[in-house]
Amino acid sequence: SQKIEQNSEALNIQEGKTATLTCNYTNYSPAYLQWYRQDPGRGPVFLLLIRENEKEKRKERLKVTFDTTLKQSLFHITASQPADSATYLCALEEGTGRRALTFGSGTRLQVQP
């Protein structure tokens, strides 16, 4: 069956360190992968999109990698800050023309001051 896995346990790190979140998928062939941030009581907010033919994408302190052989995406936040504390969701879009996103369950990140 199709599955998207993100670490269900919260990730706790110290301010200033790099946070690395993992998204693994099985039985999908996504053409695009997106990362969203979600704060409690709010809707997800788009962060980055990476295409299947891109290995890496950066935006300010954020970096995303996409390995279609390993079926894995890594999401990095460098120089993390307490304000980065949130749940981070990965979402797949298949390249079949279907626009719906399939989301993982998210990983909660807690950055300690």
Add this chain to the structure above:
Amino acid sequence: GAGVSQTPSNKVTEKGKYVELRCDPISGHTALYWYRQSLGQGPEFLIYFQGTGAADDSGLPNDRFFAVRPEGSVSTLKIQRTERGDSAVYLCASSTSGAHNEQFFGPGTRLTVL
């Protein structure tokens, strides 16, 4: 500019009742999506509109769920004969018509079925 808005923010209803949830997308966004999110889970796709038509309703769980977007802007998600299992946060998102664009989400409507 205004983002995606959803009303009501909270809805409590009794099992068996009918509910309507409203979504106002970002002006000019032709694509509109409905998702629902249970506690501790990611959003689960329900239906996608391109303009006025439902381009993909494969995520609707059963025929108690229906959504409309008559003028290509505001959308209403309708749930008949609500069940306790329908309790969740219902999220609406919109995007431009270009392929693979980011989706802009509203704050959601928290539906509780007693």
